[in-house]
Amino acid sequence: MVAGAxxxxxxxxxxxxxxxxxxxGIKDLALLRAVDAIPRHLFVPPTVRHRAYEDSALPIGNGQTISQPYVHARSVEQLLLTGTERVLEIGTGSGYQTALLSHLAAQVFSVERYRELLDRARPILQQANVRNASLSLGDGTLGWREYAPYDGIVVSAGAPHVPPALEEQLAEGGRLxxxxxxxxEQMLTVFIKRGGRLEGRDITPVRFVPLIGAGGWPG
Known part of the structure; x- marks a missing residue:
């Protein structure tokens, strides 16, 4: 959970x-309450803090961005979280989406490839009173096998295809x-695992930074 102050x-x-x-069009009331509670200004650099609550993407360093709030909300809403799930996040970034997920799921596991971003996000998440998220430095395209399978997986970077490790670590009936x-440019797509296979549905065109790693784009 996160602090409301x-x-x-x-x-x-x-x-x-x-x-x-x-x-x-965002209708999930629990998600809207999370947006209302989470101090998004803590997750952006001081130079753009005055723009923290604009519905726009902002730079956070290392060539990365904190996504537009609508994109975060539209993405998280597609997971249909009820508060009991174990969720894997690929790309901790600023930590803001991690905080959103922590408000809506039982456990969050987040993988970030840039140490500087991870080191910055960790104390901010603590300040925001997030207690049910675990962070790891590594190649997100390989997932986090130790805690698999996951009821939900959300990838915060554009990929040429679904990384095989993430498909494998998604639980039956889970959403990726x-x-x-x-x-x-990419198409934001939600996949549901049925009978061990992924069934996809397009959501909306998007533009994310590339997903770098063994199961994504070469570095």
Whole structure:
């Protein structure tokens, strides 16, 4: 779970963001409550903190971004989380989506390939009172086999295809959300594992940074 206390100067902006997400079609009330509770300004660099509650992507260093809040919300909503699931996140990044997932699932396991981003996200997640997320440095395309299988997997970078390790680590009936396509543009796709096979459904066109690793794009 995450703390609900947010500095007073951000309360109005945070509430407007929730209203903007509702206007764009986000209906999951638990997800909207999480957006309303999580101090997103902690997860962005100080130089862009005044823009933390805009519905736009922002740079976080190492050539990475914190996604547009609508993209985060649309992605997480597709997992249909009820609070009992074990979820794997590929690409910790700023840690904001990790916090969202921690509010909606029982356990979150997040893998990040950049040590600098992981070292920055860890204390921020602690400050946000996230207690049910475990972080690891490594190649996210290989997943996190130790805690598999996962009820949900969300990939925060664009891949040429579904990494085989992630397909293997998804539980039967589980959902895998991943942007698939070229390095320049992808289709956000949700896959459901049925009978040991993935069945996909396109959600929306997106543009994510490339998923680098053994099961993704070469570094």
């Amino acid at each position: 947010v500095e007073p100067e951000f309360r109005g902006a945070r509430r407007r963001l929730v209203e903007a997400l509702q206007d764009k 959300l991943i942007p698939v396509g070229s390095k320049e």
